Amino acid sequence: MKSKVAITGNEAVAQAMKQINPDVVAAYPITPQTEVVQIFSSFVSNGQVDTEFVTVESEHSAMSATIGASAAGARAMTATSSQGLALMFEMVYIASSLRLPIVFPVVNRALSGPINIHCDHSDAMGIKDAGVIQLFCENAQEAYDNMIQAVRIAEHPDVLLPVSVNFDGFITSHALDVLEVLDDETVKNFVGTYQPEEYLLDAENPVSMGNFDMYDFYFEHKRQQVAAMEAAKKVIEEVGREYEAISGRKYGLIDAYKLDDAEMAVVVLNSAAGSAKGVVDELREKGLKVGVLKPRVFRPFPFEAIQDALKGVKAVAVLDRAETFSTMGGPMFADVRTALYDLKNDIKVVNYVYGLGGRDLRLEDVEKVYDDLANIIKTGRADKFVNYLGLRE
C-alpha cells in the first residue's frame, strides 16, 4: 500500500530510516544542524523504532561509533552534512576500507570557510575518493527511495561498502514536497535482515578487524575495494529493478531525460536537474534538440552509461556545484570529459560551476548554457572550458 504525503526532504529521509528500523544510529546533530537526526530521535523517544540511538559528541565519533556497531554485526546508520562530513572524513575512509555496509544520508551544504550553511556539493565531493558509494537525489521522493535501496546495495555480498545518500540542503531538505511513501511492511520485507558473515559479537568465531596492513597486503585490499565498486554498478541496477516492482518508480545508474535524439546535453546532479528538465521542456517546444543527464550514482562513476547516453550529442555542459581549485573546473567535469574522451564522435565538453554557497540557479542560467552549447556547435569551437553561472565578475 502506498500513500501520498506532503513532507520535507529531511522528514522523508527520517521516515525511511524509521521504516528501515536500523539496529543502531549514532549521530551528532550539528555542524550544521540537520533535522534528520532530531526527527529520528523523536521516533526513538516515542517507541516507533527499537533502534539503539547513540548521541555522540562529534561527527568523528558518529562515524566511529557507527563503525563499531556495524563491525559488531548491527545494521548501523548515521547522518551528516557539510563540516560534519569533513570532520568525519577520516572515518568514512576507514568505514569503506573495513567494508562495512553503513548507510548515511548527507544533506549537501557548503564547506567553510567562509562559513555558509546553504546548499552546494563541496561536502560530498570531499569524500568522492574515499571508497563510498554516492547516490544523488533530485527531490524528496528520490531521497526516500534511495535510502531504502541503499540498505540493500550496501549489504549485498558483492558490495559491502558504505552508501551515502545525497540531497540538496534547504532546496530538498527543508522544502515541502509531495511524495509517495511505501507502507512499513513493504519496506521491512524489501530491506530484509542484515546477516554479516563475520562480526565481533560472534562468540564462537572471534575476529580481528582493522589490522595493521603493510606493503605486502594493503595494495591488494585497495584493489578489492575497486572490484566491489565495479560490482556495485550491477547491484545498484538490480536493486533498482526490484524497487520498481514495489514502488512503480524506475532507478538506474543515470537518469537520461530526452537524450535519445538530443544534440545538446546538460549533466547535473541533484535538485538542479529538475530546473534543467523544465528548461529542456520549454526549449523542446521551440524545436531545439536538448536533454539532461542526471547521474544518480556518482561513485562508482557510471562512465559506460554516460558514454552510451551521450554518444549521439554534439555538445555537453557539465554543471558542477563544487570547485576543485585545480583551475580545470569542477569535479564532475573531469570525470565526464574523461568518459567521453575516447568516443569516436567529436563531442565538445564544457564546464559550468554554479550555485556555490546556496546561490540560486535560475532558469535563465540554464537557458544561457544551452545557448552557449548551440553556439559551440555552430562555430565548432569551445573557447572557454570552465565557466561560472550567476557570478558577479
Place this chain on the structure above:
Amino acid sequence: MATLKELAKVEERFVGGHRLCAGCGHGISVRMVLNAAEDSNVVVGCATGCLEVASTIYPYTAWNCSFIHSAFENAGATIGGVEAAYKALKRKGKIDKDFKFVAFGGDGGTYDIGFQSLSGAMERGHNIVYVCLDNEAYMNTGIQRSSATPMGADTTTSPAGKVVAGKQQPRKDLTAIMAAHNIPYAAQTAIHNWQDVHRKAKKAFDVEGPAFLNILSPCPRGWRYNTPDIVELVKIAVETRFWPLYEVENGKWKLNYKPKKYVPIEEFLKPQGRFRHLFAPGNEHVIKAIQEEIDNRWLALLERCGEPQELPSR
C-alpha cells in the same frame, strides 16, 4: 579474591606472537586486565598505537577474542558503538551470549587526541571498561611528548637542550578528570602489584556502566631503563608517590597504598635515561619543582580520600 593459581587457569586472550618490545609494560598490563574478565566473552577495542601495530600485523593476530581497531583518537566511540550494537541485538533477540567490552589506548590516544571521544563515551554511560596504558609519551611514533609526559622528561619534541631541561609542564591528571565524569568506577593501578591490578580490573568489568583504569606502563625505549627492571621501576614510581594507587567508586575516593617512608623522586628519576640531564649541575631546580608538584598532588589526593594530610616521614 582468586589465587594466582586459579587466575593462571583463565584462558589467555592476548597470546604469544605479538611483537611488543621485550620489557614493555603493555603486554603485562593487557594480560592482567583481560584475566579479570574470567570466562566472559570479550570484545577488545584498541586505539592506534604500539599495542595495536604490534599485535595485529595482517594476516596475523595475537587476540584470542574479537578485536577492533579503527583509528587513533576514537577508541571510546568505537567500543561504544560495539556496545550499542550488543544492546540492540540482544534486545531484538539476534544474539544470546553475554559480552564485556574493553578498550585500550596509550596516553597519546587517551590524554590527548582521544580525550573528547573518551569523555563522550563516559558521559553517555556505555557499559565499557577503558584502559589507558600510560607510557608517558607517543612511543609508537618515536617518543614525542604527550600531556602525560612528566615534567623534565627528555622526549623528541621536548628535547633536553642547553636552555630547556626537557618537558616544561607537569602531567595532566587524567584519572581525576575521569572521576569527575561521575562514572561508577575510576582507578589508577600499577603492575608490580598484581592483586591491585586484578581487583581493580575485576571491579571495572563488574560495575554497571563505564569504568576507567589508568595503568603505568613503562617503555624501555622511551624511558631508557634496564629492561629487566620494569617491575622494580613501577614499584619505585608508587613508593615515590609519583604514581599513587587509588580508586574512585561512585564518587568515593579511596587511597589504596600509603608509602611508609618519604622516598625522594630522585629514586624514580635516576634509573631512567630520559631524566639523566636533570642531574647535571644547574638543573637542581627542575628536580625540586618535580618534587614539589608530587608532594602537593599527594596532599590534595589525601584530602580527597579523607586521609590526614601528612607527607610520609623522612
